[in-house]
C-alpha cells in the first residue's frame with residue numbers, strides 16, 4: 001500500500017469532538033449521559049436568521065459565491081467591527097470562510113514557513129497546536145499563571161529567531177478567563193519588539209460577563225499592521241452548524257487567506273451568507289436574553305463547584321466554560337474524565353486536551369437541572385476516585 005503523510009498521521013483528532021462522539025454513542029446505547037463536553041450554546045439560532053436563509057434558498061441563492069465572501073457580507077462585518085468593536089477595517093481587509101476553525105488554519109498556512117514557531121499560551125484551544133503542526137510550523141507552549149493569565153516572562157524566554165506568531169483566545173477556551181489589559185499590553189509589546197504576528201481569536205467576545213470585551217486592537221490600534229483578528233458567528237449567534245468565520249487584518253495576509261479559500265472551500269454557501277448578514281445587522285441585542293441566561297448558569301456553576309471539597313477554579317469572565325482544578329485529587333485528568341464518563345455518565349473534557357493536566361473543562365451551556373445533577377455527580381466521582 002502506498003504511504004501517507006507522516007506529518008498528518010502524527011496529529012491527534014480533535015479531543016473535544018472525540019469525547020462528544022463517545023458520549024453520543026453511549027447515549028444512543030441507552031445511557032443517561034450528561035454532556036458537559038460540548039463547545040456550543042444549547043439554545044437555537046434565532047428564527048429571523050433561519051427565515052432569511054430559507055428565503056434566500058427560495059430566491060435561488062444556491063450557486064457558488066465569490067471566494068472569501070461577497071462584498072455585502074464583508075461590508076456587514078466591517079460595520080459590525082466599527083459599531084460594536086470600534087475597529088476600522090475596509091472590506092478588502094476581511095475574508096470569510098467555513099467557520100473560524102478553517103479561517104485559523106488558513107491563517108497559519110499563510111503565515112508560516114516550515115519550522116517557524118508559534119507561541120501558544122496554556123491553556124489553549126485544542127486545534128491551535130495541531131493546525132500549526134499541519135502548517136509545518138512548530139508549536140511552542142507557555143505555562144499558565146495561577147490567575148489563568150499567560151506567563152509573559154516565560155514567553156520572553158521562549159522567543160527565538162524562528163518565532164513568528166503569538167496566538168491566543170480571549171475570552172479563553174477552555175478557562176473562560178479574559179486576558180487583562182496588562183496581559184494584552186505585554187503581548188503587544190513582545191510582538192512589536194520581536195516583529196511577530198498576533199492572532200487574536202475573539203470568537204467568544206459576545207460572552208463576556210460583568211465587564212466589556214477588550215481587544216488588543218482597542219488598546220493599541222497600531223497593532224493592526226501585525227494582527228489577524230479571528231471571529232465568527234458560531235458562538236455569539238448560536239450558529240455553530242452554519243459554519244461562518246472570518247478574519248480581519250492587513251491585506252498582505254488577508255489576500256493569501258483568500259487565495260487559499262479559492263483553492264479549498266471557495267465560499268460559504270450564498271444562502272448562509274444572506275443569513276449571516278441578517279445576523280450581523282441585527283447586532284448583539286438579538287441574543288442578549290440568552291447571554292443573561294448564560295451568566296446565571298455561570299454563577300450557579302461557580303457556586304456548586306465551590307462547594308466540592310478538593311475542587312477549585314479560576315473565575316471565568318467569559319465564554320461558557322468552567323475550568324475545574326482537580327489537581328488535589330489527581331493530576332491525570334484524562335483518566336479521571338474516563339472514570340467520570342464510564343461510571344457517572346458525565347462527559348467533561350480533560351485538561352490534557354488544552355495542555356493543562358489536572359483540570360476538567362465543564363461547559364455550562366446546559367439547562368439548570370442538568371447543570372445541578374452533573375456537578376453533583378462530579379462531586380461524587382471526585383470523592384470516590386482512587387488514582
Ligand SMILES: Cc1ncc(COP(=O)(O)O)c(C=O)c1O
Pocket residue numbers: 039098099100101102125169172173201203231232233234240243244245
Ligand atoms: C477559541 C475557539 N476558536 C475558534 C473556534 C472555532 O469556531 P468555528 O469554527 O465554529 O467558527 C472555537 C470553537 O470551539 C473556539 O473555541
